[in-house]
Amino acid sequence: MKLRLYNVHKSFAERKVLAGLNLEVNAGEVVSFIGSSGSGKTTLLRCVNLLEPIDDGAIFFEDDEISQLGRDPNPIRRRIGIVFQSFNLFPHMSVRRNITLALTQVVKKSVDDANEIAISLLKRFGLDEKIDSYPDQLSGGQQQRVAIVRALAMNPEVLLLDEITSALDPELVGEVLDVVRELKGSGITMLIATHEMNFAREISDRVCFLDAGRVAEQGSPDQIFNNPIDERTRQFLRRVQAVGKT
């Protein structure tokens, strides 16, 4: 078991976002989270990366409880990468520096080694020409691909993708999803919060439908999209189908 969430609760002020969520993820598994806005997809991922402290319950990473209060989150974050909806590249740094910063400062690699890692990853995703560009000189799709490379550079065991195509123009979505397709099967465990139903169906080993801060239904993509059992899942899928998002 790579990751286990047990009875996780999280509220913001009065709003309860996660309400006793349980989840188990195996090593190398690709799990997608679907559900309407506010169902807790983003919060779930941020809690796993320890960006949000949880109110109750526990999160285990390889049977190690990482959600304990007061625990140094940095060693865990090195092993669990996250990519954000709005890219969050560092605007004052070149692509190269964006990628090598954590390599040199956190895992104390030499500048040469860090550069080598950056170059080989950028090559792999067709971005090597952009190595000395600044984020605002790149398209949204390129920025998001750089953000994925930045997370991958730390060689994480788990990658969290938080609605990574939601801020992109439709014609740029494909290039970002291609990166994720390429990653599947490399052994990395991925948790994907997404609104792209077709993509979730294609890429996932398992799809979880979140509702009211819990996993309402989960199963293979085929089962969730073709034979949903839970009435809330059916309603949700009907709604997204109605706006043409499947």
Next chain:
Amino acid sequence: MPRLPRWDRVRESFFNRERLIDSFPRLLDAFVLDIKIFAWSTPAIIALALVLAIARSSRNPALFPIRIFVIGYIDIMRGVPVILWIYLIGFGVPGVGLERPFNSPLLWGSVALVLTYGAYIAEVFRAGIDSVHESQRAASRSLGLSNSQTMRFVILPQAIRRVVPPLMNDLVSLQKDVALVSLIGPIEILRQANIDKAKFANFTPYIGAAIIFLLITIPLTRTTDYLLARERKRTSATRVR
């Protein structure tokens, strides 16, 4: 050209060419001291301001007492006129009987400037730090960088870039407030102008001093505008008309 009544008298005592030519070299000489005070105070002010701003922006619950202390310090320093601090520190500290060279009003006048301007500029830096979006911190922390690494590599470089224009503004103010140190003794430009005024019963030396200040502050201000425009160009492609 119609003239104001008594214009001749005004010209005689404020815009007297002879007096200006006579005083100007002395004023320039005295202005060197203003430049010196400015030059040694500015790095100290920036350093102090950065320390205060970082301390005030820290999120570590254990540093709560330090935050309270810094907030109190900034409130007190900013809430009292600069001139009062210059009197208090510039006269007060040497007055407790320190040996040379530690009894120099010049030294303690400069210290007063550093302590007050450090507080003003700390607030400028803090505004800059607060203006960096929370998502930048999240991105940095998610990569495993510590709080202080995040501050150093991600937050501060962006914050400082953004506050350069208001910072320059405060430095223009400082450049002028350096003259306040004259009130506790050192013969800098304002004091020299005063001496010349008294000697010749003529106000033209003040005009001379004003010209010298403007020669410095106007280019500084224009540089600020230039930096501001450049920053705007860098961050947003097109200007809305």
